[in-house]
Amino acid sequence: MTKPQLWYWPDIQGRGEFVRLALEAAGIDYEDSARTRGTDALIADLDRRSGRAPFAPPYLEIDGLVIAQVANILLYLGDRRDLAPSAILDRYWVHQVQLTIADAVAEAHNVHHPIAVMDYYDDQKAEALRAAEQFRAERLPKFLDYLEQAAACNDGPWMIDHRWTYADTSIFQLIEGLRYMFPQRMATLEPRYPALVRIHDMVARLPGVRAYLASDRRVAFNEQGIFRHYSELDGA
Amino acid sequence: MTKPQLWYWPDIQGRGEFVRLALEAAGIDYEDSARTRGTDALIADLDRRSGRAPFAPPYLEIDGLVIAQVANILLYLGDRRDLAPSAILDRYWVHQVQLTIADAVAEAHNVHHPIAVMDYYDDQKAEALRAAEQFRAERLPKFLDYLEQAAACNDGPWMIDHRWTYADTSIFQLIEGLRYMFPQRMATLEPRYPALVRIHDMVARLPGVRAYLASDRRVAFNEQGIFRHYSELDGA
Incomplete structure (x- = not known):
């Protein structure tokens, strides 16, 4: 193959x-x-x-x-490749969680590029400051509240079922990205989200992920990606 | 049931x-x-x-x-409910097209709400004017070019296969929405997209859709939805 x-x-x-x-x-x-x-x-x-x-x-x-x-x-x-449960009940639910994470990611990207996807950040900085304000205050907690509840309703320690799925690796990356982009805001918010932080930490300890994070295959976050750290966009 | x-x-x-x-x-x-x-x-x-x-x-x-x-x-x-082909090759392709349509819809919404999803249009009108400019010039043709090619590569008259799928009803709605939101721009662009216009027209003639469009279940487009007509955002 x-x-x-x-x-x-x-x-x-x-x-x-x-x-x-x-x-x-x-x-x-x-x-x-x-x-x-x-x-x-x-x-x-x-x-x-x-x-x-x-x-x-x-x-x-x-x-x-x-x-x-x-x-x-x-x-x-x-x-x-068996990265999600096969029961119908679970399969569409995992996908639904993933699509909601994708929406959160798109909105996070929109914070630093509110006007024009193809233009530079510096050309839309004033607008980004306004966009960041509402994202930090309203949209970010709304998404995290939702995902926390989704995680908390599971019997097991993961997002769904008793083993990791792609929803868990995506939660890990969402938290990583948000911590990088909004360190102050996330420091304030994180205590509200014990289930998401637990999942983040468990994913980081999966043998494959641990090896990956320690390798040079994991490039660092930077200001060309989706999650970007511009300190003027952050705030507790 | x-x-x-x-x-x-x-x-x-x-x-x-x-x-x-x-x-x-x-x-x-x-x-x-x-x-x-x-x-x-x-x-x-x-x-x-x-x-x-x-x-x-x-x-x-x-x-x-x-x-x-x-x-x-x-x-x-x-x-x-059998609204998509069951072959693996086709199934993920239809979904991929749908997710790309969803991205186009999200970007269209972002045109009139670039700064804050929860605020009024009037509070972000200046920014919306800038966002509309790039959307009309770059993003809209980029999405439509892509979808036209996707439609044109099919042997049959639909997006995929020889019968309609949910990708076709979504193309119909995307075209409808864009025509409502950007009548001038779409009048300029549409001649470039014969396959998409054909699919739009064929969907409109499906018996179920025809009956729906003629009923009061189809509410008119308005300025509370995703596709909104603000003439200042349009332009040939």
Whole structure:
């Protein structure tokens, strides 16, 4: 069987990190193709695709398919690599949690790019300050309240069931990203979210994730990714 | 079997419309619960839910489950009510298209609410003017180019396969919404997208959809929904 190939921007965690973490946690051997071949190779790969092509990275070549959209990739891995429970009742629930995390991630990105996705932060800084205010005060706690309750309603220690799923690795990355982007605000909020912090810590201790985080495959957060630390956007 | 219950804000098309259209096209008998019982009933229903609750409407009670997130609801209907092809190759592709449509919808909403989801348009009008400019010039054609190519690569007349799926009803609604929000811009762009316009027209002629559009169940677009017509945001 050919090794799965993940295509994503090599120098950021970004949206690709949600896929990387699931693959690493599951111990799936994959190639992070733009890391080995370079950004130009990613652009060339994207350009040459037609028909059922991805709209944007990340996309995963696996089992002869090319799958894009983070939630869709995780759905596939959940179904086909056993990274999610198979009971109908659970399967759509995990996906629902993932899609809600994706919404939170998109809103976090919108904080530093409220006006124009393609423009620089500096060209929309004044607007970002306003956007950050409402995000910190209202949207961030709304998302975390929801996810905390979702975690707390499970009998086991994970988001769902008694073993980790892709929803857990995604919670880990959401918390990591929010801590990086809003250290002051998260310091204030975190005591309200014991279940999410527990899941974050348990994911960090999964052997595959622990090895990954200690490796140079985990690039540091930076100001080209989704979660960006601009101190003027933070506040307790 | 109990009739499926759709819970969504009764006075707008909004995100719920993507679910309504799929249900109507498929001839699935459902209750649009907040339409029959009122907005207060929706708020009460949402408040009383705990555990595996929805983050926000729309959500669908069906087969003893409560499923939220538009793409997830459509995934379920695709799987369980045969509104999508069952081949693996096709199943994740339809979902990928739907998730990309969802991204386009979220960005369209962001045009009139760039700063704060919970605030009024008038309080972020200056920023919306800037956001609209880039959306019309760059993001809108980028999304439509992508979806046109996705449609054009299919052998049949639909987005996928030789029969309609939920991706087609969603394309219909996306085009409808964009025409309402950006009539001038869409008049300029539409000639570039023959496949999308064809799919829009074919969906409008599906017996279930035709009956729905002619009924009072289809509420008009308005300035409380996702697609809003503010003439200052449009331009050829």
